[in-house]
Amino acid sequence: MTKLYYSSNTNSTINSISKELNSILIGLLLGDAGLYRSSITSNTRLEMSFGTNYKLFAEFIGDLLSSYLTNPVKSIEIATNKRVYTNYRLKTKTLPIFNHYYDMFYKLDTDYDKFIKIVPNNIEILMNPIVLAYLIMSDGNFDKGRNRVRIYTNSFKREDVQKLANAINKNLGIYTGVLYDRKDQWILTIGSKNLDLLRRTVKPYFHSSMCYRIGL
Incomplete structure (x- = not known):
């Protein structure tokens, strides 16, 4: 196991995550996964959306992250003018374990006063x-x-x-x-x-x- 260090709102906590899952999260975050944090002192959740043809992959990712989910991957019907299609969505709990990844992948864009996603410096x-x-x-x-x-x-x-x-x-x-x-x-x-x-x-x-x- 590899030790990663995170800080919660007021206390420092130490959580362990496997090297494999750490790499999986980094790969997903370089791709379509996103992290959401309501303030710099709050904890973070991970979200990911999958298209109609990716049910199996969505469920696979849901199984990998099951320890951090309240609910399994959900199917959402989205209606447009031309058709109705299914989207699959994953949302983790809001947890201190994801703060570390937020700090890696997001930085403040002072021109727009908002946090933007980046490739980690390391x-x-x-x-x-x-x-x-x-x-x-x-x-x-x-x-x-x-x-x-x-x-x-x-x-x-x-x-x-x-x-x-x-x-x-x-x-x-x-x-x-x-x-x-x-x-x-x-x-x-x-x-x-x-x-x-x-x-x-x-x-x-x-x-x-x-x-x-x-x-x-």
Whole structure:
């Protein structure tokens, strides 16, 4: 077990979390998962939303985080002008154990006076095959036409995306490029030359329903 240290509203507490779950959380937070905190002295909850086709993956993540949930993953019907579709949502309890991750992934943007999501400054220490696997399952896509994997890091600033690419390159030896997408948004790409290495690295940690995101 790896010890992580958190502070609650008034008292310092020590909680333990497995190295594997720590890496899973980091991968999900680099992707679609978000953290919510009502004030800097309050505790934090994690939320994640999954599309219609991702019920199995949503339930899998719900099982991994079951110790931190009050309710299991919920299905929500969303009506639009054209159709009704199902969305799956996960929300943890509000707990001090997530404060540490909030401090890692969010910083105050003084221009807008709000907290924005960032790539942690120590991502080179954190990056490993589990982190990359869960990032791709969350935000990855297989481009069949070019035989490559794209990771949609659009919400991060360019320097953060480059920092993430450098960590993958350095820690895992998988060349990862930074590609302009649109409107000052940047994504990661892993090309065909590195595809076999990528698959060998992350597939052991993939849920079977998500293997198509690495072209399997």
